[in-house]
Amino acid sequence: MSTAERTAVTATRTRGLRRILRPRARLWLGTLAAALILFVVAPAALSGYQFGLLAQFLCYAMVAVGIGLAWGQGGMLTLGQGLFFGIGGYAMAMHLQLDDAGPGGVPAFMSLYGSGTVPAWWEPFRDPWITIGTIILLPAALAALLGYAIFARRVRGAYFAILSQALVAAFAILLIGQQASTGGSTGLSNFRGFFGYSLADPLNQRLLFFLAAGTLIGMVLLVRLLMRSRYGELLVATRDQEMRVRFLGYNPALVKTVAFVVSSVFAAVGGALFVPIAGIISPSDVAVVPSIMFVAGVAIGGRATLLGPVLGSLALSWVGAQLQDNYPSVWSYFQGALFVLVLGFLPQGFATLGGVLRRRKGDSR
Amino acid sequence: MTTTRPLALEVTGLRVEFDGFVAVRDVDLTVPAGELRFLIGPNGAGKTTVIDALTGLVRGTGTARFDGHELLGRPVHRLVRAGIGRTFQTASVFEGHTVLQNLDIAAGLHRRPTTLLRRRRGVPEEVLRALDTVGLDDLADRPAGELAHGQKQWLEIGMLLVQDARLLLLDEPVAGMSGEERAATGELLRRISRDRTVVVVEHDMEFLRNYADTVTVMHRGSILAEGGVDEVQSDPRVIEVYLGAPLDAPTATATARATGRETR
Incomplete structure (x- = not known):
């Protein structure tokens, strides 16, 4: 039996399953399976390093889930989600820096590059609640304003994609230019605590993973x-x-x-959780290239489906990390080839593979 | 949905200009309530442009009133909420959605925005009624993309009924339809025009003779003639415009011959 045949058989089987299981049952089973994998299997099966990587990928996947909604369902190809990922990430990073510095303290990098005083616009981020509010409300307000202005002028398709990319490019340049207040191209890093919990403690790292996993599942359900x-x-x-x-x-x-x-709030929350997990946020995490990578995972997975974006993003991140570790020089070629192949043969992504094969089978009959 | 009192459409001095080219000039048009009015004319006469101007798609000057609302210069979605509905030359239904979903989306106009966040449970009353009126009951759960050409146009008309449009502007609804479909569409238009104001842009003379109450003829952006079907067909100016016009050459020639005999 060839691989294609085997996949076709599986497809028929899933279709049978789909007919038997009512939507509500599928919802509960799916959620349970995802929770089981993320909360039980992953911590048991993965090494500490892999576990930390997966935690980061969960944050990327949050961005992907949002892109799935905006692009797959709404037709808005946004190549600039790094902007919102960055706003969430930097807001969180600023709070963590100030928290580490203690009440009235000054983050170390400011004394190094700047005047040694905390800029006025940093001050509100000492408060954890203001930080959390900013992570959600600032991207929401910005996306509402930008979005409505753009869509009301009937800018769409490639023009919207280019516009969104230009915005994220400008954002990255702005961050790099303001070294004294944003850390410039090195970004913000060396966080010690997260809302009072030490980030060095493996138990807290695990809890952070669970927080990301729960948030991601919640987003998919939403x-x-x-x-x-x-x-x-x-x-x-x-x-x-x-x-x-x-x-x-x-x-x-x-x-x-x-x-x-x-979708922008999802990206911002992903960025905010990424910071304590990865321990760093810098312009290279939010610029044009990562913004395109977010979209690539969604495209490969299947943008118009519920699970395509999240699974595509996780798979691409995982494969990328493996290849990058073992064959750093070929990774980008592989990625390009994968992109071309998938979009050439499955324009709607991997999630539609079953349907395409079923149709093939139907035709040949 | 209540059977609303049908109202007249009153257009005066409508003018549409594209970069200096005057596509429509001095158009005065009054369509009384409950009338099935056909708008005809050779290609490029400005028929569709008139509809575009009335529905906010292109900018027009002058006045156009319906139900106490000024139509010109208002955004499309507000016009729709004021009871104006239109179809396009090419049927534009949501192909991936079922017939039912298409109609349900059209019905959303009269629902509170919060209902958007809930799932659709059951079928709204007005959707059932529209399904029955346009005769698509049996196809309710079919994707609209699988419908035949004529059925798509009926679905579009059904969507206008569901959104409770009281002024219907239909752009060539029977283009590309079979004879049977044309007859069905004509009957449908008759039925829905009883308590609504309906304007149909059409090329098909046969169809026009069978179903029009009154006809307005446009030529080069302005109105050439207006009146009953026979009255307009015997108008020498109309005959002149239509002579040699590829779409209806035989009919026009025939009419010309007939009227020619009369004048002799």
Whole structure:
């Protein structure tokens, strides 16, 4: 039996399963399986190093889940999610730096590069609640403002993609230029604690992983809810026939902005959790290249499906890390080839493989 | 949904200009309530442009009032909320959604925004009624992309009914339809125009003769003639415009011959 045949058989089997299991049962089983893998299997099977890596990938996957909603469901190809990932990440990093420095203290890098005083706009981040509020509300407000302004002017497709990428490029340049207050190209690192918990303690690292895993599962469930709601139907309708939606009395700019805001908040939360897990945030984590990588995982996984983005992102990150460790010189070629192959043969991503094979089989009959 | 009092569309001095080219000029158009009005004219006469201007797709000057609302210069979605609905030359339904979902989205206009966050449970009353009116009951759960050409146009009309449009502007609804589908569409238009104001842009003379209450003829951006079907068909100016026009050459020639005999 060839691999293709075997996959086809599996596809038929899953289809059978799908017919038997009602949506609600599938939801519970799926959630349970994901929780089991992330909360039980992963900590037991992975080494400390791999476990830490997976924790980072979970944060990337949060961005991917958001892109799946904005791009897969809403048709907004955003190449600039690094902007929101960065806002969340830097807000968290600033709080951790100030927290490490103690009340009234000055982060070490500021004395090194700057005047040795904390800039006024840093001060609010001493407060943990203001920090958490900023991580969620600032990207939401920015995405709402930018999104509505862009979508109301009917900028879409490649133009929106270019615009979003230009924004993230400008953001990275801004960060690099402000070395005294953002750490410049080295970014912010060497965090010791996370809301009072020591980051060096392996138990706390594990808890951080669980926090990321739980958040990611929550995000996927929220997207599922949105996809199945009337709003989800409307969003897909807007993606496919924006003009028609307008002639049904809706404001498509508003419909799209909502999805863009949700996806931006997901990216920001991913960025915020990435900081204590990875121990660093720098312009190279938020610039153009990582922003494209977020999208690549979504494209390979299957942008218009529920699980495609999250699984695609996790798989791409994992394979990337393995190859980068073992064959650092070929990784980028492999990545390019994978991208071309998948999008050439499965334009809707791996998640549609089953459907494509089923159709093939149907045709040959 | 209540059966709303049908209202008249009143357009005066409508003018549409594209970069100095005047596509529509001095158009006065009054369509009384409950009337099935056909808007005809050779290619490039400005028929679709009139509809585009009335639905906010292109900028027009002058006045256009319906139900006490000024139509010109307002964003599309507000016009729709004021009861204006239109279709396009090419059916533009949501192909990936089922017939039911298409109609449900159209019905969303009259729901509170919070209902968007919930799942669709059951079928709204007005959706059932529209399914029945346009005759797509049996296809409710089919993806709209699988519908035949004519069925897509009916679905579009159904969507207008569900959104409770009281002024319907239909752009060539029977183009590309079979004879049977045309007849069905004509009957459908008759039925829905009883308590609504309906304007149909059309090329098909046969269809027009069978179903139009009144006809407005456009030529080079302005109105050439208006009246009952027979009245317009015997108008010498209309005959002149249509002579040699590829779409309806035989009919126009035939009419010309007929009227020519009369004048002799």
